Amino acid sequence: MSRNFPLVTGLLLLALLGSCRPANTLPTRSSPQYNEIVRTFYIGLAALQVGHDVQADAKLQQFTQLAPAEPAGWANWGLLALRQRNYDTAAERLNKARDLAPDNSNIFYLLGLLESSRGNTTEAINALNKSVELDQNNLIAVNKLAEEVEREGGEQSSARFQTLIQKISTAQPDNLAVLVELSRAAAKNNDVETVKSAVAKIVSRSSAWPDEVREQVNAVDTTVKTGDMRAAATRTTFLRNVLVRLPEYRRDLAAIKPPPGEEAVPFTHFLKLETPVFQTAAPDLATTFASESLAADKTDWIGAIFLSGEGAPVIATASAREVRFASGASFPFPAGAANTPPTSKSILPVDFSYDFKTDVVLAGEGGVRLLRQDSPSAFTDVTSATKLSATIVNGKYTGAWNADIEADGDLDI
Numbered sequence: 001m002s003r004n005f006p007l008v009t010g011l012l013l014l015a016l017l018g019s020c021r022p023a024n025t026l027p028t029r030s031s032p033q034y035n036e037i038v039r040t041f042y043i044g045l046a047a048l049q050v051g052h053d054v055q056a057d058a059k060l061q062q063f064t065q066l067a068p069a070e071p072a073g074w075a076n077w078g079l080l081a082l083r084q085r086n087y088d089t090a091a092e093r094l095n096k097a098r099d100l101a102p103d104n105s106n107i108f109y110l111l112g113l114l115e116s117s118r119g120n121t122t123e124a125i126n127a128l129n130k131s132v133e134l135d136q137n138n139l140i141a142v143n144k145l146a147e148e149v150e151r152e153g154g155e156q157s158s159a160r161f162q163t164l165i166q167k168i169s170t171a172q173p174d175n176l177a178v179l180v181e182l183s184r185a186a187a188k189n190n191d192v193e194t195v196k197s198a199v200a201k202i203v204s205r206s207s208a209w210p211d212e213v214r215e216q217v218n219a220v221d222t223t224v225k226t227g228d229m230r231a232a233a234t235r236t237t238f239l240r241n242v243l244v245r246l247p248e249y250r251r252d253l254a255a256i257k258p259p260p261g262e263e264a265v266p267f268t269h270f271l272k273l274e275t276p277v278f279q280t281a282a283p284d285l286a287t288t289f290a291s292e293s294l295a296a297d298k299t300d301w302i303g304a305i306f307l308s309g310e311g312a313p314v315i316a317t318a319s320a321r322e323v324r325f326a327s328g329a330s331f332p333f334p335a336g337a338a339n340t341p342p343t344s345k346s347i348l349p350v351d352f353s354y355d356f357k358t359d360v361v362l363a364g365e366g367g368v369r370l371l372r373q374d375s376p377s378a379f380t381d382v383t384s385a386t387k388l389s390a391t392i393v394n395g396k397y398t399g400a401w402n403a404d405i406e407a408d409g410d411l412d413i
Contacts, residue, residue, distance in 0.1 A: 026069050029274045037066045038276045041073060048080055048266050056080050071100035072267040075107055079264050082110065087118050101271050105135035112144060113264055121152045139168050143256040144263075146181075158188050166194075168256055176205065177253035180240050183220070187233035192224075195232060199224050202239075213242050294326075300341035305349045307358050307376050314376065318342045323362065328377035336365030336396065345399025350411060361413055363397035 027034045044059030060077040067073060078093030091114060097107050108131035115124035128145035131138060146164035149157050162185035169178050179198045186194035199221055206217045220235040243249040258265070269275060294302075294315060301318040307327065315326040320335040320342070333342055348361040353372050360371040360379065370386060371379040383393055405412040 026067060026273050029276065033066065034274075034276075037063065037273070040066060041270070044073075045076060045266055045268060048076055053080065053084065067273060069100060070273050071097040071104065071107065071271045072269065072273075074100065075110060076266045078114075079110060079266055082114055082117065082264060085117070087114060090114050103134055104271060105131045105138045105141065106265075106267070108134065109138065109141045109144070110264055112141070112148070116144070116148060121148055124148045125152065137171065139171055139256050140258065140263075142168055158185070161185050162189055162191070162194075169198075172252075172255065174201075175252045175255060176202070176243070176246075176249050177256060180236055180243065184233050184236040184240075187224075187229045187236060190229045192227070192229065195224050195229065209246065213239075213246065216242050301344065301347060303347065305358060305360075307373060309356060316347065318347055323347060323360070325376070329373075329379050331362075331369075331371055331379055331381065334362055334364040334366030334369050336367075338365060340365035343398055345401065346397075348400040348402060348413070350402045350413065352411075352413065361400045363400040365396050367394040368392070368397055368400065 027037065040059050040063045044056050044063055047053075047056035047059060057077075057080060060073060060080060063070075063073040064077060074093050074097035078090045078097060081087075081090035081093060091111075094107065094111050094114060098104075098111065101107055108127050112124045112128035112131060115121075115127055125145065125148045128141055128148060131141040132145055135141070142164055146161050146168075149164065150161045162182070165178060165182045165185050169175070169182050172178055179202050183195055183198040183202070186192075186198065203217055203221050206214050209217070216235070216239040220232060220239050223232045223235050294317070298319050299317040300320065303316050304313040305316050305325070306313045307325075317324050318333055318341075320333060320339045322330055323333050323342075324330040333346070335341065342362075342364055346363050348363070349358045350361060351357065352359050352361070352370065357373040359373050362369040362371065368383070368388075369381055370383045372382045373379050386393075400413060402411045402413055404410065
């Protein structure tokens with residue numbers, strides 16, 4: 001046995017050293033790798049927030065390698081997998097975050113969302129119960145727990161649902177969405193006094209609402225006064241459906257139930273790592289500006305337009321007669337028979353030909369024109385190539401805007 005003692009001692013030392021590896025420690029702000037860790041985290045966070053999943057996945061994975069003991073990285077990486085409906089991967093990452101931060105309410109809330117998405121109501125309730133236990137003020141988690149409890153059903157679900165809604169009502173007594181849910185829950189439980197109190201608050205706020213909404217409010221109020229709680233519960237459902245059109249209802253609902261697709265919010269700060277100190281850059285007091293005169297005829301519009309991705313912008317001016325660029329290009333403005341000058345939105349710079357050169361759309365009383373840039377000093381009218389009808393081309397316009405109307409990643413006009 002004595003001969004084995006050095007071997008056992010060596011193994012114990014190896015285990016001890018293994019538990020103290022750098023991977024299990026967190027760097028301080030003064031460490032050389034801290035800036036890279038912060039940079040990686042916030043690039044991943046930004047990509048996650050704007051839906052750039054490929055970059056988010058790469059950066060969040062990198063962050064968990066640089067700082068494996070920071071739960072925020074695992075939680076955000078798990079949230080990405082949850083959004084992608086990759087539930088097994090999400091579970092692995094979120095459970096890692098939970099193990100690193102077992103007292104964080106928001107991590108358990110994410111686990112509740114995960115189990116709810118999987119259809120595991122019991123597991124969702126367990127996770128959400130823990131989330132609420134850790135943070136009684138996490139009203140979004142409380143509301144989600146109430147939804148899961150009601151979905152599960154059973155003898156006690158109705159009473160438990162009302163208790164949870166009343167908890168939110170205590171924190172936000174004037175929340176219109178909560179009052180409607182409390183009215184419905186109390187009616188289902190035949191809690192007459194609670195129904196009357198909640199409905200009275202709704203009635204007191206309804207005087208300025210549209211007629212069709214007030215009609216449903218009065219129907220609920222009348223039904224409650226008759227004492228028919230079953231019918232009152234049904235009426236509150238109808239009321240909720242019409243209240244959705246009111247901005248104040250949607251605002252109050254958002255306080256306890258985020259819109260679809262926004263239920264899971266990423267962590268925007270570290271949970272264990274030292275918080276970075278962000279400082280604004282020192283002011284550049286050496287910057288100066290030179291005033292220059294612009295030789296031009298009567299001008300109704302003036303702007304600076306970048307004609308390409310390089311160099312400085314050029315000055316552009318426009319009148320009812322023509323549009324003129326300082327680069328030498330000029331073309332007529334569609335001012336119409338009344339010779340109406342351009343408005344502030346009549347000249348739209350946009351690369352509609354996708355050649356990395358800025359083209360121009362003109363919109364005026366005389367119609368719409370599309371000018372393709374051939375060079376900084378030459379533009380070609382390509383309106384006829386669009387095959388648009390004469391009614392559209394020669395209509396009366398006050399301006400042109402670009403927006404991705406179809407949400408396909410391409411700008412439309």
